[in-house]
Amino acid sequence: xxxxxxxxxxxxxxxxxxxxVSAEVEQGEIVTLIGANGAGxxxxxxxxxxxxxxxxGRIVFDGQDISRMPGHKRVLAGIGQSxxxxxxxxxxxxxxxxxxxxxxxxGDVSKELNEVYELFPRLAERKSxxxxxxxxxxxQMLAIGRAMMAKPKVLLLDEPxxxxxxxxxxxxxEIILEINRRGCTVLLxxxxxxxxxxxxxxxxxxxxxxxxxxxxxxxxxDDPEVRAAYLGGDLGEAASQxxxxxxxxxxxxxxxxxxxxx
Amino acid sequence: MNLTKxxxxxxxxxxxxxxxxxxxxxxxxxxxxxxxxxxxxxxxxALLLPSEAVGSFMAPSGSDWATMLSDQxxxxxxxxxxLNVVVGMAGLLDLGYVAFYAVGGYTIGIFATKxxxxxxxTLLLAIGLAALSGVLLGAPTLRLRGDYLAxxxxxxxxIIKKTASNSDYVNGPRGIQGIPHPPxxxxxxxxxxxxxxxxxxxxxxxYYLLVFFIVLTIIFVKxxxxxxxxxAWSAIREDEDAAELMxxxxxxxxxxxxxxGAAIGGSGGVVFAAKQTSINPExxxxxVSALILAAVVLGxxxxxxGVILGAFMLAWLPERFRExxxxxxxxxxxxxxxxxxxxxxxxxxxxxxxxxLEEGTGGMGTMGAEVAGPVTAGAGVAGExxxxxx
Numbered sequence: 001x002x003x004x005x006x007x008x009x010x011x012x013x014x015x016x017x018x019x020x021v022s023a024e025v026e027q028g029e030i031v032t033l034i035g036a037n038g039a040g041x042x043x044x045x046x047x048x049x050x051x052x053x054x055x056x057g058r059i060v061f062d063g064q065d066i067s068r069m070p071g072h073k074r075v076l077a078g079i080g081q082s083x084x085x086x087x088x089x090x091x092x093x094x095x096x097x098x099x100x101x102x103x104x105x106x107g108d109v110s111k112e113l114n115e116v117y118e119l120f121p122r123l124a125e126r127k128s129x130x131x132x133x134x135x136x137x138x139x140q141m142l143a144i145g146r147a148m149m150a151k152p153k154v155l156l157l158d159e160p161x162x163x164x165x166x167x168x169x170x171x172x173x174e175i176i177l178e179i180n181r182r183g184c185t186v187l188l189x190x191x192x193x194x195x196x197x198x199x200x201x202x203x204x205x206x207x208x209x210x211x212x213x214x215x216x217x218x219x220x221x222d223d224p225e226v227r228a229a230y231l232g233g234d235l236g237e238a239a240s241q242x243x244x245x246x247x248x249x250x251x252x253x254x255x256x257x258x259x260x261x262x
Numbered sequence: 263m264n265l266t267k268x269x270x271x272x273x274x275x276x277x278x279x280x281x282x283x284x285x286x287x288x289x290x291x292x293x294x295x296x297x298x299x300x301x302x303x304x305x306x307x308a309l310l311l312p313s314e315a316v317g318s319f320m321a322p323s324g325s326d327w328a329t330m331l332s333d334q335x336x337x338x339x340x341x342x343x344x345l346n347v348v349v350g351m352a353g354l355l356d357l358g359y360v361a362f363y364a365v366g367g368y369t370i371g372i373f374a375t376k377x378x379x380x381x382x383x384t385l386l387l388a389i390g391l392a393a394l395s396g397v398l399l400g401a402p403t404l405r406l407r408g409d410y411l412a413x414x415x416x417x418x419x420x421i422i423k424k425t426a427s428n429s430d431y432v433n434g435p436r437g438i439q440g441i442p443h444p445p446x447x448x449x450x451x452x453x454x455x456x457x458x459x460x461x462x463x464x465x466x467x468x469y470y471l472l473v474f475f476i477v478l479t480i481i482f483v484k485x486x487x488x489x490x491x492x493x494a495w496s497a498i499r500e501d502e503d504a505a506e507l508m509x510x511x512x513x514x515x516x517x518x519x520x521x522x523g524a525a526i527g528g529s530g531g532v533v534f535a536a537k538q539t540s541i542n543p544e545x546x547x548x549x550v551s552a553l554i555l556a557a558v559v560l561g562x563x564x565x566x567x568g569v570i571l572g573a574f575m576l577a578w579l580p581e582r583f584r585e586x587x588x589x590x591x592x593x594x595x596x597x598x599x600x601x602x603x604x605x606x607x608x609x610x611x612x613x614x615x616x617x618x619l620e621e622g623t624g625g626m627g628t629m630g631a632e633v634a635g636p637v638t639a640g641a642g643v644a645g646e647x648x649x650x651x652x
Contacts, residue, residue, distance in 0.1 A: 051503055075509035087504030089497055091614035100497055103490075104509025130617040150509065 001060070002027045002185055003048070003154055008057030010040075010047050017043040019209040020057070025154060025187055030180050032188040032196040032217065034230055035206035041189040042084050044206070045156045048187070049081040050074045062153060075104045080152025082143040084159055090132025094123050097131045097142055101149030109149065116145040119175060137168040144175065154185040161192045173199055193230040197221045205230075286613060308473050312466050325581060329465040332537060334577040336472030337530050341550075342557040342573035343479045343566065344526025349555065350564035351487065352519035353499025354404070355412040357551055358419025361399075362524040364546035365392045366531020368426060371438035371541055381444035385532050392528025393521040400520035404513060407502070419551055427543035437542025441535050444471070460536070468537045475533065479526055480566060486522070487566075495519060499564075500618060560601055562608030564615045571610050 003025040010018040018040045025031045033041045046052040048059060050071025059067045066074055080101075089097050098116060102109040117124035120141045126134065131142060140160055147155055157176065161169040169192065177199050180186050190196035197203055197217045205213040205226060213226065220226045289297075310316070317327030341363060348356045369388035373379040379387070403414045427435045447458040457470045486492050494515045497505035506512045535541045553576055561572020579597070583590045601609075607616050 049507055051506060070511070070513075071506040072509045072511045075507065081507045083504055083507060087501045087507070089500040089504065091500055091618040092496065100493065100505075100508045100510075103493070103497070130614075132617050146508070 001025075002062060003187070004058075004060045005044070005048065006058050006060075008044075008047060008059065009055040010043055010052050011055050016055075017209055018047065021206070021209070021211055023204050023211065023214070025185060027153075028180075028183065028185055029202060030176070030186040030188060030200045032190055032200035032203045033206055034190055034193040034196055034203060034220075034226075036229075037191070038208075039206040040209040041206055042158055043209075045081065045084075045158050045187070045189055049079055049156055051083075072104065075150050075152075078151075078153035079156065080147035080150050080154070081156040082140075082147045082158060082160065084162075086136075086139045086143040088131040088134070088139045088142055088146075090130065092131055093128050094131060094134070094142060095127045097146050098123070098149050101146035104150060112149050112151060116148055119148070119178065120145050136163050137165070137172070140164065140168075140172060141175070144172075144179075148179065148184075152184065154187060155179065157186060157188045159189055159191060161190060161195060169195060193226070194221075197231075282610065283613075305473075305477065308476075309470065312469055320578065320582065325584065326465065328469060330578070330581050332465040332469040332472060333534075334581060335574055336469050336476070337534055338554065338557060338573040338577040339570050340472060340476050340479065340530040340533075341527055341554045342561070342569050343476065343483060344523045344530065345554050346523075346558050346564065346566070346569045347483060347486070347526065348519050348523035349558050350569065351483075351492065351499065352495040352516055353502075354516060354519060355408065356415045356520075356523070357412045357548075357555065358399075358415035358417065358422075359523070359527055359554055360546045360548065360551040361415075361419040361422040362392045362396060362527035363531040363534070363550065364422050364426065364543075365395050365524075366528030367535040367541045367545065368432060368438070368531075369528070370532045370535045371441055372432065374441050374536075375438055381442070381532070381536055385529060388528045388532045389525045392531070393525040396520040396522075396524030397517055399524075400517045404516045404520065416548070416551075419546075419548060423543050423546050426546070435543060437540060437545075438535075439540040441539045441541070443539065444536050462539075465537075468533065472533055475529055476570075483522075483566065491515065491518065496614070556598060560598065560608055562611035562615065565608070565610055565612035568608055568610030568612070572608065575609070 001024055005024075006022045007020045008018055008022075009016065009020055021040065021044055023031070023033070023044075033044060035041050043052060047054060048061075050066075050069060050073075054067055057067070058065060061074070061077060061079065064077065066077060066079075069077070089100060092100065095113075098113060099109070102112060122138055123141055123145055126138065131139065134142065144155075144157065144160065160172050160176065164172065173195055176186060176188065188196055188200060197220055200217040203215065203217045203220050204211050205220070213220070213223070215223070221231070292300075312328040312331055314327075321327040321330055341359070344362075345356065345359045348354050348359070366388040369391050370381070370384040373384045373387060374381070399415070399418050403411060403418075406414060426432055426437075432438055443460040443462070446456075446460055449456060449459055455466050456464070457467050460467050460471075487495075494505065494510045494512075497508060497510055498512050498515060502512055534545070538545075554573070557573040557576045558569050559572070560576065561570065562568025580590055580594050583593070586593060
């Protein structure tokens, strides 16, 4: 097991954002967390990468308990993240952004730099452009490329499709598949459940800070409840209709819980 | 090159404004010898600044130009360089910077009058104590961000002042008198000045001392800026969470910025006290913090030449226009407002800072991010509120 989170609770002030989330990620997998706004997806990723402290629970990565490890040390342990909203350094050039990605590493990074440029030829063309002046899609590529610079064992991606045109979304997802093919494990958080379930091996469904379903991604694509709630289909079924109605107020609650979400 | 083109392409409204880009491009490609020649010329210029010829234009209304340089301008430039490390480089809003200046002043006040330490000994001690107070203030408070950090530092500045004015050990509001001048290093005379003889009558030696400190500070800060530490500070300023995700120990580097800024402020306090020979709590009011911060922002936060220019203008303008009497502060305030409306990036911003500003973070890292961006505004503030509640 590469990454194992067990029963983690996370609070923003007094508000509970995660109420006992457990999940596992195997070496080489693509795992996705799907769920509505405020379900706790981003909080889960932030907790894994160390930006949010745990109230209780445990995170084990690569055989090591990292629950109390500060965020900057988790990078060296092998956790890379492309944060929500991309988190590009706006005043730094593309290349400076990428080099920041390798900040924690010692030694020569030209090999990784070339690899990122090969994966994202667009970034190579814009090496000396300020990060903040790039388009949303380019910034997303930069955020992923920057995370790759640290040679992570697991890559955490927070809504890589957010705010992008459909064509670009397609492109980003293809790149995620390619990164995975090259041996990097991926934990993907998405609101675009359709796309995410198509490329992932397994998926967890989060609702108001809890995991309500976990299954192989293919199965969830056909799951009537998931289809109704997240994929916008089959609303005719009585069962899923009541489910969807339940979801609405619950999601509102969670919205206040997960205050950091934009 | 590409960068310039894009920045220019972005702002159509920018056309016709004073742009420093040609100068920057020239400087970026200038060979080492040219650079050294410029540095040397600047230092010589700084040393010749107190001369009568310059003074007759800069301070025509009869106030002593050399005293203005040492008591106002030199001190402000040094303090602004120190605050620039905190605000401009690491992006932490500090509204209580005067506290470290006070720590420096009171250190020499106490140790020179009560224990007989000399100037240089107290200087080292004051730098150490100021840095320590920076760490002590930073350790519990640097977990806060933006506005909250600003409020806490504001409180710290007031605490230091109130403590000084209520403590009998330092004579409360009357302050400390009889602080010795620095011991004279040499009596040698050049062009009618004894630059290393510190006395009551001539302000110029103190100005030269400040120039020496300022040059040392610039070299130190510039080296910092181009190091791993400087890169970490830029990353923290531009996006603190992302910096942590890159493996930057953000807390430690923020603390380092606080300590370094504080040490520079402390050294300013020592020179100030040694020149004045007496200090009292009223020397360390909030207005000083506010003016130094204004100098940094006005000059071009994060850019050393800009910050020096800003501090110079802020210290000099009110003195230069003394003939306007009571109206000068009104005009001064209006000038500051106009400046920030028409040139929010400062008189002489760094290129990077301009890019940050255009992107919408206000060029002040987390400090600006919470007011500027429509995407982050509401959520960011709510998040911080929740964080504070804990």
